[in-house]
């Protein structure tokens with residue numbers, strides 16, 4: 001690793017799995033992809049509540065929260081996350097989602113303020129690009 | 142989103158505001174020049190917390206134990222900050238920080254702050270900014286700071302030099318015989334923990350560890366008994382071996398008792414003065430190293446000529462270093 005990397009503001013992403021389904025393979029693959037792109041990835045494990053994720057993201061000073069949802073609860077979980085972040089004065093922390101989400105819901109979620117929704121077959125490079133773009137668009141904070 | 146100047150974060154930190162703490166901590170971690178005056182201010186306000194280093198081989202149960210220990214400290218009415226350090230990938234510089242997985246139940250408690258840090262290629266097991274992070278949470282009013290680091294040898298030494306109390310965690314059945322504990326690791330422990338004592342081979346790990354301690358340190362380790370009143374009077378700290386099980390909640394109270402007892406012993410024996418001096422020296426060296434690394438990076442372009450000379454053995458490394466230091470404005474003798 002070059003010393004230069006210690007100097008730049010490193011992107012910090014917190015990845016979490018909300019809800020009851022117990023698969024975290026997808027989350028782990030995303031975590032590895034982002035690590036290999038030079039980011040710090042905080043993994044919080046399975047079955048987190050939106051409250052827990054937001055508090056952890058604030059403590060960790062994450063740039064981005066990445067949520068994986070397979071259970072179909074996305075229309076309740078994402079609005080909840082956005083609301084909690086706002087209430088915490090932490091809406092500089094951007095929310096990204098991944099999993100199985102129908103197109104019409106993707107449109108709605110983005111309108112609500114979810115920064116990006118990546119569907120299950122998104123290639124690794126596109127995931128990395130999305131995170132970088134979201135952080136760049138937010139700007140320094 | 143506007144940039145908040147680091148100095149403006151200081152009042153929030155001193156009030157214990159989590160957002161301010163978290164933001165300033167990132168500035169420290171990134172080594173931003175802009176954050177220096179704020180960190181200086183924080184440094185002067187810190188110094189109250191009991192700093193406890195917790196180290197041990199990967200998978201020895203540190204994070205699970207830290208979570209349990211934190212619950213016990215909270216029950217005694219104190220606030221706890223946890224700084225969990227994991228290694229960065231040497232290939233990408235990125236990291237996966239997974240210690241929080243074991244600390245899920247702590248997250249709703251306002252008296253607990255958890256921060257994951259990557260080593261980012263820092264030497265000695267401590268990440269860049271870890272010690273500033275300790276200052277920040279200290280100044281924010283956390284009474285006890287737990288630093289979790291993965292260590293398999295000399296790495297632990299840095300943790301010990303930065304902490305008031307160093308806890309080394311060993312576990313049965315990790316394949317690493319207690320014999321595998323490297324020289325230098327036994328010595329840094331103020332307290333030894335044998336975790337996962339719900340496992341059948343734990344007794345062997347405990348007795349192996351005690352034998353090693355007697356052999357290598359000539360100390361008489363003891364397992365703390367509830368009625369061990371005389372121990373406090375002992376002039377010299379006796380390194381205890383505390384068996385714990387995070388699964389059965391065994392030994393956690395005892396561990397906290399030993400940590401507190403060690404904290405008191407430092408003060409009563411006056412050893413705290415030496416520890417503070419050692420920590421100060423460590424920090425001076427670490428800050429100097431970081432400055433030098435930054436300088437090296439900044440000047441990498443101009444260095445190519447000097448590096449060529451060095452590679453061709455026309456100048457010595459010592460000569461080149463002196464030239465670099467002098468030209469970087471660090472002075473350096475003639």
Ligand SMILES: Nc1nc2c(ncn2[C@@H]2O[C@H](COP(=O)(O)OP(=O)(O)OP(=O)(O)O)[C@@H](O)[C@H]2O)c(=O)[nH]1
Pocket residue numbers: 197198199200201202203204205206240243291336337338339340385386387388389
């Ligand atoms: N049987 C038993 N297993 C435990 C105990 N404590 C932790 N473990 C298990 O040991 C494994 C590692 O636990 P962690 O707490 O993550 O260990 P760690 O030392 O923090 O690991 P790293 O941070 O990866 O070095 C997990 O599978 C835990 O469930 C215990 O008291 N008893």
Ligand SMILES: [Mg+2]
Pocket residue numbers: 203204205239240289
């Ligand atoms: Mg751990």
